[in-house]
Amino acid sequence: MDRAGFLRLEASMTGLPSPDEVEGWLRRLWPIMRSITGAGQRLTHDMLAELVPFDHWDIPSGTRILDWEVPREWVFRRATLEDPAGRRILDAAEHTLHLVNYSQPFQGSLDLAELQPHLHSLPDRPWAIPYVTSYYAPHWGFCLSDEMRAGLAEGRYGVTIDTEMIDGVMRVSDCVLPPSPGEEDGGEVLFSSYSCHPSMANNELSGPLVLAFLYRALAALPRRRMTYRFVLGPENVGSIAYLSRHGEHLRQRLRAGYVLTNIGDRQPLSLKKSQRGDTLAERAAIQAFTDRDIPHRLLDFDPRGADERNYCSPGYNFPVCALMRSYFQQNPAYHTSDDNLDFVTAESIIAAVEACVDICRVIEANRIWRNTAPFGEPFFSRHDLAPTLSTPGVSADRQLLARRWLLNQCDGSRDILAIAQRCHMPVALLAEQAAILAQAGLLAPGSDHAVSHHLRG
Amino acid sequence: MDRAGFLRLEASMTGLPSPDEVEGWLRRLWPIMRSITGAGQRLTHDMLAELVPFDHWDIPSGTRILDWEVPREWVFRRATLEDPAGRRILDAAEHTLHLVNYSQPFQGSLDLAELQPHLHSLPDRPWAIPYVTSYYAPHWGFCLSDEMRAGLAEGRYGVTIDTEMIDGVMRVSDCVLPPSPGEEDGGEVLFSSYSCHPSMANNELSGPLVLAFLYRALAALPRRRMTYRFVLGPENVGSIAYLSRHGEHLRQRLRAGYVLTNIGDRQPLSLKKSQRGDTLAERAAIQAFTDRDIPHRLLDFDPRGADERNYCSPGYNFPVCALMRSYFQQNPAYHTSDDNLDFVTAESIIAAVEACVDICRVIEANRIWRNTAPFGEPFFSRHDLAPTLSTPGVSADRQLLARRWLLNQCDGSRDILAIAQRCHMPVALLAEQAAILAQAGLLAPGSDHAVSHHLRG
Amino acid sequence: MDRAGFLRLEASMTGLPSPDEVEGWLRRLWPIMRSITGAGQRLTHDMLAELVPFDHWDIPSGTRILDWEVPREWVFRRATLEDPAGRRILDAAEHTLHLVNYSQPFQGSLDLAELQPHLHSLPDRPWAIPYVTSYYAPHWGFCLSDEMRAGLAEGRYGVTIDTEMIDGVMRVSDCVLPPSPGEEDGGEVLFSSYSCHPSMANNELSGPLVLAFLYRALAALPRRRMTYRFVLGPENVGSIAYLSRHGEHLRQRLRAGYVLTNIGDRQPLSLKKSQRGDTLAERAAIQAFTDRDIPHRLLDFDPRGADERNYCSPGYNFPVCALMRSYFQQNPAYHTSDDNLDFVTAESIIAAVEACVDICRVIEANRIWRNTAPFGEPFFSRHDLAPTLSTPGVSADRQLLARRWLLNQCDGSRDILAIAQRCHMPVALLAEQAAILAQAGLLAPGSDHAVSHHLRG
Known part of the structure; x- marks a missing residue:
């Protein structure tokens, strides 16, 4: 395992x-x-x-x-705006943001003043096209840069919004x-x-x-x-x-x-x-x-x-x-x-x-483990889990320290994440060492009750 | 309402x-x-x-x-101190602090040395009259500035403290x-x-x-x-x-x-x-x-x-x-x-x-409210509680944000004060928006149990 | 008492x-x-x-x-190391650290290369003898300064480790x-x-x-x-x-x-x-x-x-x-x-x-006390626990303040240590004043339940 x-x-x-x-x-x-x-x-x-x-x-x-x-399902086919000279100045096929998302269908021509409530732009970011939606109220409109909007001439504009609301x-x-x-x-x-x-x-x-x-x-x-x-x-x-x-x-x-x-x-x-x-x-x-x-x-x-x-x-x-x-x-x-x-x-x-x-x-x-030999530190040497020769400096070994933290903290209530946070060691090291301790029979899975309490997030 | x-x-x-x-x-x-x-x-x-x-x-x-x-009730009528020359140098009618509050009655003349234990002044604040009381032990005395006290001459002083302790x-x-x-x-x-x-x-x-x-x-x-x-x-x-x-x-x-x-x-x-x-x-x-x-x-x-x-x-x-x-x-x-x-x-x-x-x-x-539609965010548009057109920036609107916080936090355990502290919004705004949400049927009063737990201070 | x-x-x-x-x-x-x-x-x-x-x-x-x-019990009698010239260069009788603690017995002569695995020194601290033990695996060895070790000549070394493992x-x-x-x-x-x-x-x-x-x-x-x-x-x-x-x-x-x-x-x-x-x-x-x-x-x-x-x-x-x-x-x-x-x-x-x-x-x-007159502050004057004359400054008296803290905090759930930490007063002062209040009948020992909860550490 x-x-x-x-x-x-x-x-x-x-x-x-x-x-x-x-x-x-x-x-x-x-x-x-x-x-x-x-x-x-x-x-x-x-x-x-x-x-x-x-x-x-x-x-x-x-x-x-x-x-x-x-x-209702929104069917989009085509959306264009033509200026008074008949030039197509906006086309949703060029940038999807040009059309107010979920626009109702509309076909007709309007004076610029009538068109304005249907135009959306960003004075603070005049080069950008805004993203505008109207999901839950009937509306149609175009989005364009504020710079472009400022240059619109008086006259009648041709609107084609070929959309449809269907039971879909x-x-x-x-x-x-x-x-x-x-x-x-x-x-x-x-x-x-x-x-x-x-x-x-x-x-x-x-x-x-x-x-x-x-x-x-x-x-x-x-x-x-x-x-x-x-x-x-x-x-x-x-x-x-x-x-x-x-x-x-x-x-x-x-x-x-x-x-x-x-x-x-x-x-x-x-x-x-x-x-x-x-x-x-x-x-x-x-x-x-x-x-x-x-x-x-x-x-x-x-x-x-x-x-x-x-x-x-x-x-x-x-x-x-x-x-x-x-x-x-x-x-x-x-x-x-x-x-x-x-x-x-x-x-x-x-x-x-x-x-x-x-x-x-x-x-x-992240698991909850339980120390199966919780009374005193286990006899590492018998379990072949520690160096047998004790020399200065060696007890600082990180693997051994991880084992000690795990045995000390695994009382069946703490998960590996809690232990990692307490001892400032990575989860990968702790999980690897926990597996070794489990192999040696020194750790067993924590109780279901503790698991449900801790691991349910 | x-x-x-x-x-x-x-x-x-x-x-x-x-x-x-x-x-x-x-x-x-x-x-x-x-x-x-x-x-x-x-x-x-x-x-x-x-x-x-x-x-x-x-x-x-x-x-x-x-x-x-x-x-017992303390009856105060008059309290004066006369110096050896017969001049009235202290009079509680001039400043109520001159008399030790709750002084026992006393009438008589004393040498300065006998008088001193009955005088109170503040060496550290020599111009000020201290406020001294003796409610629960019999005492009489005068309070005066330390400067005045230092100038008191030897001789006999006339004390009149016309007070009385009665069953009142x-x-x-x-x-x-x-x-x-x-x-x-x-x-x-x-x-x-x-x-x-x-x-x-x-x-x-x-x-x-x-x-x-x-x-x-x-x-x-x-x-x-x-x-x-x-x-x-x-x-x-x-x-x-x-x-x-x-x-x-x-x-x-x-x-x-x-x-x-x-x-x-x-x-x-x-x-x-x-x-x-x-x-x-x-x-x-x-x-x-x-x-x-x-x-x-x-x-x-x-x-x-x-x-x-x-x-x-x-x-x-x-x-x-x-x-x-x-x-x-x-x-x-x-x-x-x-x-x-x-x-x-x-x-x-x-x-x-x-x-x-x-x-x-x-x-x-400060009330405890309970979200009556706690599963997912309610459909604001159906309840007419949000703008129908979504354009950049508008969702930052503070009233709408207050509504969202209220709906999220009102689980029947938190009062408005707790919510205000969490979302850093004033109670007035939250209470106003809570009233609107309650009008729309989205908030209802929290349980009595929760109220008693939280609002009892 | x-x-x-x-x-x-x-x-x-x-x-x-x-x-x-x-x-x-x-x-x-x-x-x-x-x-x-x-x-x-x-x-x-x-x-x-x-x-x-x-x-x-x-x-x-x-x-x-x-x-x-x-x-097993370790019997130590003698441990020496002789250099190729027959000079005794290490003797555990001169410094106990020279012998690896719990060394197995050994008697014989070895080449320097054979001896090296049995020598322990500290390159980072070359003048010092390290403390080395081998309790749970059979080993023998000597500890010496790294400086001395560097000076060891080739040749055969005489090892005498007169120890024994017994059932003791x-x-x-x-x-x-x-x-x-x-x-x-x-x-x-x-x-x-x-x-x-x-x-x-x-x-x-x-x-x-x-x-x-x-x-x-x-x-x-x-x-x-x-x-x-x-x-x-x-x-x-x-x-x-x-x-x-x-x-x-x-x-x-x-x-x-x-x-x-x-x-x-x-x-x-x-x-x-x-x-x-x-x-x-x-x-x-x-x-x-x-x-x-x-x-x-x-x-x-x-x-x-x-x-x-x-x-x-x-x-x-x-x-x-x-x-x-x-x-x-x-x-x-x-x-x-x-x-x-x-x-x-x-x-x-x-x-x-x-x-x-x-x-x-x-x-x-450190005890848990319980205020026996917990409703309102007790009438200090009746209990002879406060000065009867109230003058500016006197109420700051530390003994009186300690009494007030004790009477306020001793609800049967807090020990003296908790009160000391809250009021920033030494335990000695609080314990002394608690004894006075207990003498006056205003404090009594807290309940056993509370004691067991708090004092069991």
């Missing part, structure tokens, strides 16, 4: 993508007109299914999901990766991202791509205890739908979860804590970052953000953090055309996948 | 006094020879009854009150201001001060005056939940008497209390915490100071001070703080003739009244 | 040794060839029995003790000092040190000497509540043996314990905390150091060190700290011939004894 094996498999992490592969995927996904429903969102899921064997759940419009209902479906996809055959069942780890944003790279092609490559990397590694669940849907309404179906299952099974979002830019990783703030999710991530010297920032929970707001709503209050780089509104490119393919890097996306694998390693390694 | 109304009534705070009114009261109360019993104390209560409809409780001498008994009464007054008609019952808030000090302005005309004007201000405001109790008696023995009668009632009903003392000088407000240190009393005061940007100091509890020592004695251990400006012995004018009408300002007294009203607003607004 | 008496007996602390006495003992004990078993260890115990009326427990080789068994005994000694006749039973305080190290002064003649002189000092003082237990054996295996016999007794009775080690050098005192980190042991020591202005360092627990690793093993998890000066490996002289008689001072040893007595005073004084 090589319980520590999972932790030593860096060399065999064959699932990691190359920078070229990441860039190829970014270019493929970029131009699609995505929204919370519709063909663009389904196409995106179909393409990512090349990496992840997703189950697609197409939920009919009008289905009740918690306090919400599934919106909204897609949420998931995939469950169980432990390797014959292994234990230690509960589930959730990774969740969203696929409803049109042409913006960091927010949100980065999250789905990290999720997909992470699946491939974990599928190639032995999994000793954890089941991994990957969820992709439209932001907010997608996790609402998912929770409406799987919320009770997750309440029983979920040990840690991470919403992946805005994770492809050049900033260090940020961990936004769960509402509870001290669950296995943040404990494992912080320890993984510490053990691997990964620069990172910690952010307190707040109820804005992406799907964590639903996972952390008071009825669920799940151990779910958000893992990101730049934080939403603190990023000036957020929700504008400046969030483009230059704003993200393949290296950032690959490093995020690696960091997620590191977190999973920590969670896999 | 306008639950937030109480918080918006700044403009109608008609009960606040003008500086002229405060100064008039200070001058009226100043010359009275007060003590823990006697006509001066009763007169003070009678005068303040112009502002507060007090019930006067005149307790007979000798009545057992907890570990104490009500002392000690007065404790109170007044209870209930919630406005038809409102809920959320327990009681106590304000307590004392009226036994002769001519000192800060300690203690300021406390009774803040108490009286606070009554008037609160009586003019709608009161949604709380009953306000105002208590005035002699220091220490007065609260002992009050607790002997009302201690059990307060144990059931008291949510927060404040001893008002030394609160008229030029220092910022100081909050001396209760023994427990984390009750509703300090939580509400600190939040009110924070929300209103009121400069203040926090002092840890200690068992000296004024009546808080009794309210916080271990048998009661009530949520009672002291609210003051300069802190007792840290103020060099304390208990001397330097604590005069120039030492206090009407503005300080008015600002203290306003701060107390602010604290009461916070307590009134 | 003079409960505070123990605290005032500084003047009569007749048991303290003089510097000459300490130095005499250091010189007597220095040259003995000690090990975890054998005649040298027994001789050391016999000699120290002049100071402490020890019970000697000689445990037969092979006895099962927890996870261990008692090793291992000695653990203890002594129990009960409370003075007629006093209460407040549980036990443990002092533990070890006697297996050959000629090193700080590690470990200092610990046994502090332990022995502490016995003499405490035996000369009145002991109001505590039983003192003194344990001396070989390091590690000795405490294993002791716990195998007395572990359950200590679980019932032990309130605080201290392993005395490395306590004679010139560094300030260090307290290494117990595994629990907040027991009576560290609370009392820190308070004693604070009250007496004893410079000290606090060290977090780690599972290395001396016998504390066994006392703090998870099956026991006792309130046992280590009291030392320089900390093991952080001391470059540790486990080398530099830990000699110049490395320690008689003054450091005497000061350590005094500090231990101070700690015992605090533990003796």
